[in-house]
Amino acid sequence: MDGHFIQGVGDGVVEAEIKPDEEALQQAKQFLQHADSAINSHIQRVANLIDGYQSPYGVELLSTVHWVIKNEGAQTPEQAFYLIQQWNERKKQLMTQQHVNAAWVQLAQQNWI
Template sequence: MQIIIFEPGGAPVAEKMVRNREVPKMTAGRAVLVELMNRYLAGLLDPFITLIEVHKLMYFMQEAGEPLRLKYTKAPYGPYAENLRHVLHVIEGHLLTGYADGGDIPDKQLKLLPGAVKDASDFLLHHPDTRARFDRVADLVEGFESPFGLELLSTVHWVIHKNSVSAVDEAIRRVHAWSNRKMQFTPRQIGLADMLSNKGWGTDRVTVMV
């Protein structure tokens, strides 16, 4: 008797795991997600963006006034919207790739697919208000293009707005009380809250510690 053992095939690569076969229509939310990823990637050497960074970019887009209906909550890595999963699930394999298994690993790598940027850009030409909010977010995150940078920026913003913080000592205390993970942010880094105010993202001006 001959016994043949086959090597396990394993899970297919993300590019082949298209979960939604119906081509999704372009919407303002999907267009800004693609455009934010594209603008963000322009400042990086890597061809991908992590899931945690996408969550933060969309957080700021909603805070800029775009009605995305994302339900952000306080989470270990900063503001997190569980229902962003649905958006990523729908556009996986059409506008981006990398989210195929639907998991929420923070460092999951997402990539834009060919044609996605042009479609998104063409759509936003007819939505100037959304484009203006996009430009505002792109300006805000310039210089913070990393998972660390966006977690810091979004955490400080959340603390300021959810608690009406106007003193840097209070901002530091609340950031560090968020979780042990947030202790990695130094008082000087948390002092970037003043930059948020300068760009119109703060409540009242916060004094910076140096």
């Protein structure tokens, strides 16, 4: 997808912001003008969730925390952090308790958990 519909994922920079390709953005806007309102509602829900988390790491963090809540039974941010630390060395080094806490709050505030 990187380079075709979005930019910022394949550049190897963890903090790079994910942005849509301008042509793809115009095509998407045109499609959404004629789309069912439910589609726009879902898109807005995701947009609200990732607000402030538009980097590849931010999206990975949100999705990882969501996964351990929904699929591994984490009941607290501390449990989520512990479970994430068991996944692999990369996540263990990258995802801090503070980051997991922030993602947990974002997921809760946006009614994803």
